[in-house]
Amino acid sequence: MVRKTFKNIVFILTLRCDQASRLISYSQESPLNKAESWALSFHLLICRMCRKYKKQLKFMRDILSRLAESRLYDIIVPSLLTEEQAETLRGRISKKIHEKLDSM
Numbered sequence: 620m621v622r623k624t625f626k627n628i629v630f631i632l633t634l635r636c637d638q639a640s641r642l643i644s645y646s647q648e649s650p651l652n653k654a655e656s657w658a659l660s661f662h663l664l665i666c667r668m669c670r671k672y673k674k675q676l677k678f679m680r681d682i683l684s685r686l687a688e689s690r691l692y693d694i695i696v697p698s699l700l701t702e703e704q705a706e707t708l709r710g711r712i713s714k715k716i717h718e719k720l721d722s723m
Contacts, residue, residue, distance in 0.1 A: 631654065631657050631658040631661050632661070634658040634659065634661070634662045636662075636666060636668065636669055638658075639658075639659055639662045639663070639666065639669045640669065640672055642655055642658070642659045643659065643669065643672060643673045643676060644676065646659070647676065647677075647680060671723055674723050675720050675723055678719065678720065678723065679720075682716065
């Protein structure tokens with residue numbers, strides 16, 4: 620029991636960014652165990668880049684889920700826009716997404 624507790628404490632205090640990014644991604648799909656949750660929380664307190672990654676991942680998931688739910692692009696674009704207009708719109712949307720991600 621003491622050995623497992625010590626191992627968990629070491630894991631919490633020594634979590635690297637590559638491990639944190641995997642945990643951030645994994646946590647989007649299923650819950651983390653207590654040691655993973657504590658380690659990630661501690662790491663996010665001290666690592667600005669991983670906080671930014673987590674925020675960007677959440678932003679992308681939110682956008683993709685909204686697009687998947689509404690299917691707005693598939694419904695509206697083919698009926699209202701020419702192919703050239705649709706390509707321009709795709710470029711503008713992509714640019715806005717990149718600007719938003721860069722500002723996070």
